Amino acid sequence: MISMMQTDFLKIKRKGFWFLTFLGPIGVVALQMVNYGVRKEYLLQQSENDWLYYLQNISVFTPLALVLGIAIFTSFIASIENETNAWKQLISLPVSKMMVYLSKFTILACLLFISSILLMLFTLGFGIFLSFDEAIPWWELVKYSFYPYFAALPVLALQLWIATVSKNQGVPITTGIFGVIFAYSAYMLPDWMIWKWPSLMNQWDEPLINVLLGLGVGCLLYVMGMLDFTRRDVK
Amino acid sequence: MEYIVETSNLSKRFGKDLAVEGLNMKISKGEIYGFLGPNGAGKTTTIRMLLGLMKPTSGRIRIFGQDIKQQRKNILAKVGSLVENPSYYPHLTAYENLEALRKIIGVPKQRIYEVLEIVRLTEVADKKVKGFSLGMKQRLGIAMSLLNQPQLLILDEPTNGLDPSGIIEIRELIKRLPEEFGMTVLISSHLLTEIDQMATTVGIVTKGKMIFQDSIETMRTLAGHAISLKVSQAEQAWRLLLANGMKVEHESGLIMLHESSNEMVAEAVRLLVQANLSIYRVEEEKRSLEDIFLSMTREDSAV
Amino acid sequence: MGAVLRSEWYKLRKSKILPIIFAGPLIAIIIGALFNYDSMEGGFNKWYLAVLSMNLTYALLFLPLITGVLASSICRYEHQAGGWKQLLALPVTRGNVFISKYVLLLLLVFLIQLLYLGAIYIVGIINGFTDPFPLEIIWKSIIGGWLATFPLVALQLWMSIVFKSFAAPFAVNVIFTLPTILAVNSERFGPFYPWAQPFSMMYIGGSADDVFFVPWEQVLTVVGGSFIIFFLGGYIYFQRKMI
Numbered sequence: 001m002i003s004m005m006q007t008d009f010l011k012i013k014r015k016g017f018w019f020l021t022f023l024g025p026i027g028v029v030a031l032q033m034v035n036y037g038v039r040k041e042y043l044l045q046q047s048e049n050d051w052l053y054y055l056q057n058i059s060v061f062t063p064l065a066l067v068l069g070i071a072i073f074t075s076f077i078a079s080i081e082n083e084t085n086a087w088k089q090l091i092s093l094p095v096s097k098m099m100v101y102l103s104k105f106t107i108l109a110c111l112l113f114i115s116s117i118l119l120m121l122f123t124l125g126f127g128i129f130l131s132f133d134e135a136i137p138w139w140e141l142v143k144y145s146f147y148p149y150f151a152a153l154p155v156l157a158l159q160l161w162i163a164t165v166s167k168n169q170g171v172p173i174t175t176g177i178f179g180v181i182f183a184y185s186a187y188m189l190p191d192w193m194i195w196k197w198p199s200l201m202n203q204w205d206e207p208l209i210n211v212l213l214g215l216g217v218g219c220l221l222y223v224m225g226m227l228d229f230t231r232r233d234v235k
Numbered sequence: 236m237e238y239i240v241e242t243s244n245l246s247k248r249f250g251k252d253l254a255v256e257g258l259n260m261k262i263s264k265g266e267i268y269g270f271l272g273p274n275g276a277g278k279t280t281t282i283r284m285l286l287g288l289m290k291p292t293s294g295r296i297r298i299f300g301q302d303i304k305q306q307r308k309n310i311l312a313k314v315g316s317l318v319e320n321p322s323y324y325p326h327l328t329a330y331e332n333l334e335a336l337r338k339i340i341g342v343p344k345q346r347i348y349e350v351l352e353i354v355r356l357t358e359v360a361d362k363k364v365k366g367f368s369l370g371m372k373q374r375l376g377i378a379m380s381l382l383n384q385p386q387l388l389i390l391d392e393p394t395n396g397l398d399p400s401g402i403i404e405i406r407e408l409i410k411r412l413p414e415e416f417g418m419t420v421l422i423s424s425h426l427l428t429e430i431d432q433m434a435t436t437v438g439i440v441t442k443g444k445m446i447f448q449d450s451i452e453t454m455r456t457l458a459g460h461a462i463s464l465k466v467s468q469a470e471q472a473w474r475l476l477l478a479n480g481m482k483v484e485h486e487s488g489l490i491m492l493h494e495s496s497n498e499m500v501a502e503a504v505r506l507l508v509q510a511n512l513s514i515y516r517v518e519e520e521k522r523s524l525e526d527i528f529l530s531m532t533r534e535d536s537a538v
Numbered sequence: 539m540g541a542v543l544r545s546e547w548y549k550l551r552k553s554k555i556l557p558i559i560f561a562g563p564l565i566a567i568i569i570g571a572l573f574n575y576d577s578m579e580g581g582f583n584k585w586y587l588a589v590l591s592m593n594l595t596y597a598l599l600f601l602p603l604i605t606g607v608l609a610s611s612i613c614r615y616e617h618q619a620g621g622w623k624q625l626l627a628l629p630v631t632r633g634n635v636f637i638s639k640y641v642l643l644l645l646l647v648f649l650i651q652l653l654y655l656g657a658i659y660i661v662g663i664i665n666g667f668t669d670p671f672p673l674e675i676i677w678k679s680i681i682g683g684w685l686a687t688f689p690l691v692a693l694q695l696w697m698s699i700v701f702k703s704f705a706a707p708f709a710v711n712v713i714f715t716l717p718t719i720l721a722v723n724s725e726r727f728g729p730f731y732p733w734a735q736p737f738s739m740m741y742i743g744g745s746a747d748d749v750f751f752v753p754w755e756q757v758l759t760v761v762g763g764s765f766i767i768f769f770l771g772g773y774i775y776f777q778r779k780m781i
Binding site: 076184 | 553554555557558561565569572573595598599600603604606607610611614702703704705706708709712713716717719720724726727
Binding site: 003004006007010011013014015080083084085086087088089090091092093094095096233234 | 283286287288289290307308309310311312314316318319320321322323324325326327331334335336338339340341379383
């Protein structure tokens with residue numbers, strides 16, 4: 001498994017994966033840099049707790065960046081194998097197909113996790129720079145940085161499955177567009193839709209539920225995708 | 236006898252089409268097995284099933300005496316393959332492409348240099364594969380297939396896109412493999428000449444069915460020697476020989492004698508001379524392998 | 539030129555693009571149907587409410603993003619198996635090929651806009667609107683949104699010619715499209731941000747003094763200007779691209 005992942009890390013070299021891993025969180029925070037740069041006074045008046053309000057502003061874009069990042073990453077990693085139909089080469093090695101699939105999933109989960117860490121660091125950095133009056137709400141910072149990640153795992157599992165079984169990568173990308181539109185409209189979606197979960201909204205107002213749902217349903221969708229992947233003939 | 240590759244009643248159906256039908260393939264150790272057939276005959280589908288890329292609709296595959304369904308990983312650890320066009324990652328160098336494979340199969344790094352040397356790509360090892368010529372990509376594909384020091388090497392149309400000197404090079408390489416490394420080789424092609432120069436055993440497949448499987452020598456004897464006789468009165472000569480129990484045919488003024496042992500020819504000539512017929516020519520008609528191949532694949536049955 | 543365009547259309551027809559075309563109206567219907575119209579007080583025309591809520595996702599995110607998918611789709615079969623060299627070895631100029639693909643994309647986007655119009659109507663029927671259908675205003679919105687995609691389509695065609703994969707041009711598209719969410723809230727930056735123009739030009743709450751919902755100067759400078767930059771960029775890149 002470790003060697004499989006080393007191989008996958010080698011394959012994503014020079015393809016912009018690392019660039020996007022950094023760009024995602026930078027972009028999310030940069031949007032708030034512009035936002036606060038343009039109308040800091042106005043934004044400070046909006047809330048009693050400026051740190052929390054700032055975190056909420058950040059968290060408007062986190063689900064969107066996550067859902068889109070997942071769509072891009074999964075389609076990208078499938079394209080690498082699709083380009084010269086390297087699936088046949090890969091699958092005729094002495095590795096199980098489940099391992100191939102698990103490795104891809106794990107690699108992307110790692111990259112997205114790194115993105116989440118970076119998001120926390122950048123959020124913290126710019127937050128300190130803005131020098132709010134309140135103390136840094138550490139726990140909230142961790143929550144807003146990592147909860148959406150876990151809540152987005154079902155989307156990762158679904159998109160990876162679509163990307164690996166679609167010959168036409170327009171399909172997973174279009175699914176990704178649907179996903180981002182759902183994520184953007186999260187406030188009006190029913191609770192069962194997986195694209196709502198990264199927004200951490202639910203009727204009980206308890207973000208932890210979304211994290212647990214994300215882990216549970218994420219595993220379920222992952223297993224379903226993997227089983228379908230192993231069942232298919234490789235062309 | 237223990238076979239390296241043995242399929243029994245192997246079939247694969249795509250929707251309504253039977254791509255492979257009741258295929259029984261037998262490959263013994265140390266052979267170079269030429270898998271021959273026109274494009275679209277089911278060669279690549281068979282090879283994909285041998286590698287576990289596709290699941291057979293019915294039938295069984297045993298490689299190294301083990302069932303592919305149960306022992307896929309163990310089997311593939313000892314198999315090298317190149318299916319159709321070489322698969323590679325264009326944004327990586329030749330070395331990195333091999334390294335990506337090496338990490339999975341776990342041979343020493345030294346092996347990368349060895350296989351690069353074997354296919355003579357050492358000098359371009361650090362160039363991105365994107366800029367390689369077709370022949371170089373094909374050689375890289377062969378290097379990839381050799382990386383795990385396989386006991387069974389499966390090459391699907393390996394000389395595709397190679398120039399004549401490249402073809403000769405690869406051919407010489409393949410011929411060396413059984414002796415030097417004890418490998419068994421399965422090589423598919425739609426070109427008979429290609430197989431004729433390498434293979435020790437031949438399997439001919441057309442429309443998904445195996446229509447011939449035997450040593451290349453047997454195939455060559457099938458190429459047979461018919462003797463053609465040109466005589467003054469063909470009709471009369473034909474009847475005479477036929478009356479003496481010989482297998483002859485009469486076509487466009489020529490007598491074709493199908494049994495071509497020396498005694499038989501001498502006997503025929505003697506009979507004709509005694510009947511006062513003039514014999515103008517006695518010639519050996521050699522059917523080329525190409526002819527046999529074409530007639531086999533046309534009629535779907537062994538000659 | 540006509541022949542190249544017909545050939546492009548033929549190739550496209552064979553490439554299963556229909557589901558992508560219908561994705562737009564589908565999502566618009568979903569959003570339109572989910573919206574709670576009774577939550578709004580006062581005597582608004584319900585059609586206005588529907589269009590405003592649907593536009594929020596359709597024009598802000600869907601329309602800019604889908605242009606990228608269309609552009610990648612139209613280049614996909616050229617990247618596969620050496621289609622570019624085959625195509626350019628024919629007696630056609632590269633300029634013709636580029637313009638044909640561009641025109642075809644614009645037609646597709648227009649088709650999506652028409653379907654969106656249909657989607658608005660369907661949402662109205664589902665919700666049983668009795669207010670008069672504000673045809674003129676919605677037409678303005680449809681055509682305006684279409685014009686506003688001209689530069690975006692040009693950039694996406696350019697990116698799709700550069701990159702083989704779907705993911706890379708889409709990443710570029712995402713990077714420019716996401717900030718729109720902030721940009722449309724800003725009176726200072728919104729008008730100058732090309733990716734915000736589809737939303738602004740479809741925003742039926744905008745000033746109706748001009749033909750469209752944004753002033754003519756903005757249409758000409760921002761949409762026109764970015765169109766020229768992206769179109770020429772792609773055109774020149776394609777002329778020089780090594781096939």
